[in-house]
Amino acid sequence: MSNKNNIQSLFPILKSSVNNNKLVYLDNAATTQKPNSVIAEINKFYLKENSNIHRGVHHLSQVATKKYENSRLVTQNFINARHSHEIIFTKGTTDSINLLASSFGQLLKKGDEIIISEMEHHSNMVPWQMCCERSGAKLKIIPCNKIGELDLDMFNQLISNKTKIVSVTHISNSLGTINPIRKIIEISHQKNVQVIIDGAQAAAHVKLDMQKLDADFYCFSAHKLYGPTGVGVLYGKENLLNLLPPYQGGGEMIKDVSLLKTTYADLPHKFEAGTPNIAGVIAFKKSLDFITETGLGNIKTHEDKLLDYATEKLNSIKGLKIIGTSSDKSAIISFIIQDIHHYDLGLLLDKMGVAIRTGHHCTQPIMKKFKISGTSRISFAYYNTIEEIDHLILAINKAIKMLS
Amino acid sequence: MNMSISEIEHEIIEEFGVFENWVDKYDYLIDLGKSIPKINPIYKTDENTISGCQSQVWLHAKCENSVIVFTADSDAIMTKGIVALLIRVLSNQKPEKILDAKLDFIAKIGLEEQLSQTRATGLSSMIKQMKIYAFAFKEKL
Ligand SMILES: Cc1ncc(COP(=O)(O)O)c(C=O)c1O
Numbered sequence: 001m002s003n004k005n006n007i008q009s010l011f012p013i014l015k016s017s018v019n020n021n022k023l024v025y026l027d028n029a030a031t032t033q034k035p036n037s038v039i040a041e042i043n044k045f046y047l048k049e050n051s052n053i054h055r056g057v058h059h060l061s062q063v064a065t066k067k068y069e070n071s072r073l074v075t076q077n078f079i080n081a082r083h084s085h086e087i088i089f090t091k092g093t094t095d096s097i098n099l100l101a102s103s104f105g106q107l108l109k110k111g112d113e114i115i116i117s118e119m120e121h122h123s124n125m126v127p128w129q130m131c132c133e134r135s136g137a138k139l140k141i142i143p144c145n146k147i148g149e150l151d152l153d154m155f156n157q158l159i160s161n162k163t164k165i166v167s168v169t170h171i172s173n174s175l176g177t178i179n180p181i182r183k184i185i186e187i188s189h190q191k192n193v194q195v196i197i198d199g200a201q202a203a204a205h206v207k208l209d210m211q212k213l214d215a216d217f218y219c220f221s222a223h224k225l226y227g228p229t230g231v232g233v234l235y236g237k238e239n240l241l242n243l244l245p246p247y248q249g250g251g252e253m254i255k256d257v258s259l260l261k262t263t264y265a266d267l268p269h270k271f272e273a274g275t276p277n278i279a280g281v282i283a284f285k286k287s288l289d290f291i292t293e294t295g296l297g298n299i300k301t302h303e304d305k306l307l308d309y310a311t312e313k314l315n316s317i318k319g320l321k322i323i324g325t326s327s328d329k330s331a332i333i334s335f336i337i338q339d340i341h342h343y344d345l346g347l348l349l350d351k352m353g354v355a356i357r358t359g360h361h362c363t364q365p366i367m368k369k370f371k372i373s374g375t376s377r378i379s380f381a382y383y384n385t386i387e388e389i390d391h392l393i394l395a396i397n398k399a400i401k402m403l404s
Numbered sequence: 405m406n407m408s409i410s411e412i413e414h415e416i417i418e419e420f421g422v423f424e425n426w427v428d429k430y431d432y433l434i435d436l437g438k439s440i441p442k443i444n445p446i447y448k449t450d451e452n453t454i455s456g457c458q459s460q461v462w463l464h465a466k467c468e469n470s471v472i473v474f475t476a477d478s479d480a481i482m483t484k485g486i487v488a489l490l491i492r493v494l495s496n497q498k499p500e501k502i503l504d505a506k507l508d509f510i511a512k513i514g515l516e517e518q519l520s521q522t523r524a525t526g527l528s529s530m531i532k533q534m535k536i537y538a539f540a541f542k543e544k545l
Contacts, residue, residue: 019426341459341479341480341481342458343458343459343480343482343483344480344481344482346458347482348430348482351426351427351430358458359458373479374458402427402430402431402434403434403481
């Protein structure tokens with residue numbers, strides 16, 4: 001465990017105390033904490049490097065542009081994309097999906113169909129509902145079973161020659177299920193349908209290889225990978241990104257503007273209108289470095305250990321029921337406790353220094369499916385420890401005692 | 405004669421003054437939540453729901469002998485505890501007194517965080533709704 005303490009020491013916020021207890025941060029699916037290296041890089045940018053990118057001939061602009069573009073290369077390597085211009089920087093997963101829904105929307109027409117799943121985050125649901133409203137396309141939903149797994153038989157029935165897009169989450173943020181996306185991509189490609197993967201909950205936890213996976217688009221957020229908020233990634237295959245019309249108009253995304261007609265810049269700039277979160281993108285490299293140096297294999301091994309340990313401990317609590325019990329799960333556990341409202345539990349745990357998430361986790365349809373108003377959710381990152389889980393279990397038991 | 409709003413607030417502040425730690429305070433709040441007079445189930449309608457993202461509150465109001473009688477409920481016990489306090493302070497009071505109430509006892513007993521936006525419990529909307537009832541009944545009286 002001393003090794004783990006060393007990891008915690010890289011994340012200054014983990015030393016905080018909350019209500020006179022050492023913080024136990026178990027809300028990593030919402031956002032992860034940031035290591036010193038990321039914080040220092042943001043600081044350094046504003047202290048020494050701040051300037052706009054891709055525009056100035058002056059020294060600072062050159063430095064900033066180089067570092068910004070270097071982040072793109074590092075991101076490309078991180079997910080093994082074929083080209084660096086297949087990496088579009090956005091504001092986050094939500095922004096990436098909205099970009100796709102908006103640009104694709106212009107190519108869709110009445111009669112076309114889009115398939116998503118029942119366990120999608122609102123971010124991968126609402127943009128498609130809006131897209132359907134605008135284009136006249138129809139939304140089809142892959143249901144999931146009682147333990148929180150997608151029903152692939154139903155998917156096979158839903159997909160047809162009307163289907164234009166399949167957009168599903170890699171890992172469910174409320175159930176923890178790791179979806180069989182490779183299979184989904186394979187089935188879709190047999191029907192010539194393009195697949196978008198919402199990787200918000202995956203990129204920090206499982207090794208990604210775009211060339212092997214063959215997803216057409218893959219979206220994730222830096223802030224869930226120990227990186228800054230306000231930075232996201234949209235990966236897309238070069239030929240498909242070239243086909244899509246631009247999302248927003250503005251500076252940077254143009255090649256030539258006259259009053260009546262504009263020709264668009266090449267990838268990736270076509271999709272990066274306006275001044276981006278330069279400091280954030282630059283610091284994002286440091287968080288990718290952290291993950292790469294730690295090794296996603298090590299991260300997965302450690303998080304799986306936490307998942308197994310916590311699952312066992314939680315299951316031994318009377319009246320507690322885990323929602324989402326697929327055999328293939330990421331380090332996210334949603335649960336309910338008989339006769340105890342998740343809000344009350346979250347409040348008491350907070351008093352004991354334990355940060356968890358309570359509510360519907362922006363996945364209201366799946367909550368309705370399980371006939372609950374919400375859950376308590378714990379989610380791990382690499383810096384969490386077995387001791388913290390022990391503390392959590394003690395705290396839950398104390399809360400249950402107080403509440404019953 | 406009924407106690408005034410500020411007298412009740414003062415009484416509550418004194419009650420909470422004896423707690424030396426959060427556990428005792430929250431235990432008390434939980435007890436209050438359990439002892440809240442039951443809202444008549446027929447009033448637990450969508451119309452009377454004040455929704456928050458985390459927990460929701462049902463609030464019913466009627467005017468009797470020129471005072472307003474509130475009953476309420478919540479699905480979360482901690483929210484219910486605070487709802488009980490608010491009812492103790494504001495129920496059976498005259499509309500104009502309810503409109504004037506500042507309710508700073510909540511901060512004084514260290515529970516202002518319960519009203520914050522992020523808690524999304526519907527409590528702050530509940531206070532607003534109680535005042536709206538007071539305003540409406542005042543116009544009618
Ligand atoms: C599965 C999933 N998709 C999308 C999002 C949205 O991410 P962001 O808020 O960073 O855009 C989240 C974040 O909670 C998520 O868990």
